[in-house]
Amino acid sequence: MRLRPAVPCPRRVGRQRQVVTATRTQPLNSPPPGLTDIEAIRALYRLDPDVVHLNHGSYGAVPQFVVAERRRIEDRIDANSNRELRYLLESEFHTTRHTLAAFCGIDPGGLAMVENVTTGASAVLESFPLRASDQVVVPDDLYPSVHMAVQRACSRADAELVSVPTPFLTPVNECVDRLLSKVGSRTRLVVTDHISTMSARVWPVHELGSTLADRGVAYLVDASHAPGPIEHPAKDLPCDFWIGSFHKWVGAPRGSAGLWVAPQWRSSMQSPVISHANGWNYPQLFDWSGTHDVTPALATPSAIAFLEWLGGSVLWQRSVSVARTANDFLHHRWGGRVLDPSPAIPMIVVEVPEAVVAPEQLGNAARWLSDVAKVEAVLFPMYGSGWARLSTPVYACEADIAKFAEALEAYPG
Ligand SMILES: Cc1ncc(COP(=O)(O)O)c(C=O)c1O
Incomplete structure (x- = not known):
């Protein structure tokens, strides 16, 4: 079969990089x-x-507009870091949080800005009140860093990690059945992807979330790939914890993701690092982890605006x-x-x-x-x-x- 592009592709002219205007x-x-x-x-x-770029799914690509917006924010901070970080950051984060929450379909009071999904997952697992002999059930193709965070939390609490085989070629509904067959009276938490990394399998997170809620089991959704391709990816999602990446498909600068926590868990959340924000309420607790680069988070609304503008x-x-x-x-x-x-x-x-x-x-x-x-x-x-x-x-x-x-x-x- 010959591929006849419905959409013509540009000729790559010469070997010169395009000029940024x-x-x-x-x-x-x-x-x-x-x-x-x-x-x-x-x-x-x-x-x-x-280069032919066909791996956007791992690290994304940042539009020039977003890079310029990020630089603008950085210039402002560089011009007066004391004022920007000490007095103005809180209100900048407030505005950003509201924009990101509306984009994801969630309430801003539950949304913390984190650097990436790996950090968000670690924070959830470090905070979740697991006890000895509790169980956490996950598919065995869960993203490795998230799987390892579950493993560490289970060993610390002397809880059991049940890693259910969900082989690559298995239809997703069968994966769900396999997973649910392992959920029992000791199961406290289930973790799945929304979109799995290697198989690109799309989990029926709404249905699975409802079933788990009926059984009184908490649910963490690793929705790394969902923001962007899936509109309002966390809207009405029956889950307890949700983490989505903005630096993959949304095109935010690398270092931007969102963690949403359901109201009943917010008071037990601990930030990924202990900082002087310790003791603040969630989600502000996550806003300050020592002096760090806040520009990826603050530039994320511009990435959303860019995608909207584009189509x-x-x-x-x-x-x-x-x-x-x-x-x-x-x-x-x-x-x-x-x-x-x-x-x-x-x-x-x-x-x-x-x-x-x-x-x-x-x-x-x-x-x-x-x-x-x-x-x-x-x-x-x-x-x-x-x-x-x-x-x-x-x-x-x-x-x-x-x-x-x-x-x-x-x-x-
Ligand atoms: C399903 C899934 N979860 C988590 C991650 C980790 O994302 P990050 O590197 O932003 O922490 C990835 C990365 O590709 C992923 O595909």
Whole structure:
């Protein structure tokens, strides 16, 4: 099958980096480019134009507008750090918290700004009142840092960690059944992803949350990938703790995530580090962890404004449609399996058959793609097969997928 891009991709002209102009850092004053004008969209980011970028899911990409906004905030702080941090920060955080809460669909009183999901998960697990012989139930493909935080909390309390096998190819409803079959009278907490990192599996968090609430079990949702692709990702979500990343799909500067805690747990929350804010109420308790860089959090509303300006929900529909086309294309070209033929988010997982690259070679192949072919993608072996995880954010197009396939086929081994 030949890939016929519905959306034309820009020619990469020469090897020169694109010049950052003043207008590109102030785009919200002008009409946005059309979502099919990929070249104009790419010019709004700081991406290396010589590279095919298909791993947005790990570390995101920051638009130039957001970088400029962050610099503006930093300049202001540098000009008078005492005034900005001592007297004005509280009100800046207040405004930021309200904007982020509205975006996520939650009440601002429950939202703490944290550096990343890893920190938020640690804070929850350090604060959760586990006792000896309690149980925490998780799927075994939970993100490793979150899994380890659960493990440490369980060993400290002499509680039991039940890590339920949810193999890669298992349909998500079966994963839920497996998980619930392990929830019993000793279970105090269940932790799942909203969108899993390697399988891009989307968990039915609303249904699972309701079931757990009925059984009196607390629920922590690692929603790292949800903000952005999923509108108001925490709205009406029956859970006790929710953590979402703003530096992945929202395009905030790296170091920006949100932790939401349900009212009944707020008084028992402890901040990730002990600072002079100790003793403050949650969520302000999390606002000051010693002198640190507050600009990623304060610039996050500008990332939300940028996405809205660029297209809002329409932007995500286009990105998901590129992901579906990519699924079809790679399935027809290589004949491998695709994990979810109709993805709800712009992230897909497809099998890389042995004839293309052997599973045990995929680590080296990913590095070769990055070093030589200038393609960024996630490649990994799982249960004896090879897999690729590809993200199709707003600046990716169908031709990028074809370039990825051609490059991987050319891997010399
Ligand atoms: C599901 C999930 N949880 C947590 C994380 C960790 O995110 P961070 O590095 O922002 O802490 C990731 C990162 O990719 C992830 O995919």
